[in-house]
Amino acid sequence: MSEIIYGFIFGFLSSVGFGIITNNPRRTLIPAGLVGAIAWIVYIVVGWYNHGLIMPNLMGAVVIGILGNLFAILVKAPVNIFYVPCLVSLVPGAILYDSMRNFTLGNDSQAAYGFVKALTVGMSLAIGFIIAEVIANKLYPPVKRYLAKREKR
Amino acid sequence: MGAISERDIVTLCGQVGTILLENGAETARVENTVEYVGRAADLPVVCHATMTGIFVSSEKSATTRIFKVRVGDFNLQKVDDINTLSREFTSHKITYEQLQNEVDRVENENRDFSWLTKCFGAGLVSMPPMLLFKATWGDLGIAFFVGIIGYVASQYVGHHTKIPYIPVAVGSLAISMLAHVLGIYGIAHDANYIIISALMPLVPGVPMTNSLREIIERNTISGLVRATDAIMSGISIGSGVIIGQIIIRTVMGG
Numbered sequence: 001m002s003e004i005i006y007g008f009i010f011g012f013l014s015s016v017g018f019g020i021i022t023n024n025p026r027r028t029l030i031p032a033g034l035v036g037a038i039a040w041i042v043y044i045v046v047g048w049y050n051h052g053l054i055m056p057n058l059m060g061a062v063v064i065g066i067l068g069n070l071f072a073i074l075v076k077a078p079v080n081i082f083y084v085p086c087l088v089s090l091v092p093g094a095i096l097y098d099s100m101r102n103f104t105l106g107n108d109s110q111a112a113y114g115f116v117k118a119l120t121v122g123m124s125l126a127i128g129f130i131i132a133e134v135i136a137n138k139l140y141p142p143v144k145r146y147l148a149k150r151e152k153r
Numbered sequence: 154m155g156a157i158s159e160r161d162i163v164t165l166c167g168q169v170g171t172i173l174l175e176n177g178a179e180t181a182r183v184e185n186t187v188e189y190v191g192r193a194a195d196l197p198v199v200c201h202a203t204m205t206g207i208f209v210s211s212e213k214s215a216t217t218r219i220f221k222v223r224v225g226d227f228n229l230q231k232v233d234d235i236n237t238l239s240r241e242f243t244s245h246k247i248t249y250e251q252l253q254n255e256v257d258r259v260e261n262e263n264r265d266f267s268w269l270t271k272c273f274g275a276g277l278v279s280m281p282p283m284l285l286f287k288a289t290w291g292d293l294g295i296a297f298f299v300g301i302i303g304y305v306a307s308q309y310v311g312h313h314t315k316i317p318y319i320p321v322a323v324g325s326l327a328i329s330m331l332a333h334v335l336g337i338y339g340i341a342h343d344a345n346y347i348i349i350s351a352l353m354p355l356v357p358g359v360p361m362t363n364s365l366r367e368i369i370e371r372n373t374i375s376g377l378v379r380a381t382d383a384i385m386s387g388i389s390i391g392s393g394v395i396i397g398q399i400i401i402r403t404v405m406g407g
Binding site: 003006007014016018019025076077080084087089092093096104105119123125127 | 395
């Protein structure tokens, strides 16, 4: 349980932090942080039941995609603005670094192994986004129409 | 609309696309936005965007322009500004002249968070991996500060050199030296965990994922360009860390 609470806090902080580095518009910082925190929790919880690399990342990306698209409609911003900061805690950066470090040290087989792992994580994130976008495209047009109607009134 | 020549519209479209691409939008989005703006200005244009250049061509005549692009850091504020402008223009809330002035303003302006805030952000990004390693609170705090120092080092070098990949290499060099010194003196429990956490703001994870997304959307060229870029900066980060390790080992004999 405490893992979930810490996960929420630090997922939020890291998404907001990366949002600051990439100069996100200020009005999107808090939503981006929320999406990142929820995605991080999903990542942890799925990781309890499935010890592979693929499922936790894929589910995290699906959550980012669905919530990111929702907030993109609510805050009226391009969806990429939510993807970039929320991704930072899931992304295979550390694995890629480790693989490239082994490459520099001459441990070629470990470098190749790490690189394949980084590609796996990246692929599962990308596929998660595609799944989320398919769902979002079916789900959100009614929300959009409702908001447009309310604005006109 | 009589006074505006076709060439002006094509140029403006290219300008819009260049700003979007340079600051981190994906190519499909750039092409869409440019074509929307063109249609709203009564000139259907065709746009082809890759990571290194944008081609904008008018469908009515043979007017074509090529724009060179140097993809840099993320600056999502500009992406959002341009997106808002193009949305307002396509729904005819602002005129063509207003759009042109605003695009020029966005291109030159530098609305950014202050240095201190950015450093604080870099520190925040450096913390979450420590949770996965079940690190102590002390190490968590150290990762926060080492992450800030690495980010500042890479930004400082980035302002003074135009050579790509050197900034991240220097940033990771600083992180690695600091973490190993702290590890040798026993202040930090595990230097390697601190290095991995503190590298989070520098490491090319997001470009890597974006490149795979582009490949899946069949923008193969842009995807490969981004992937190569990510791997190159991964290599420079790795070598930076190794060099730092070697230096510290030689000097302090750890």
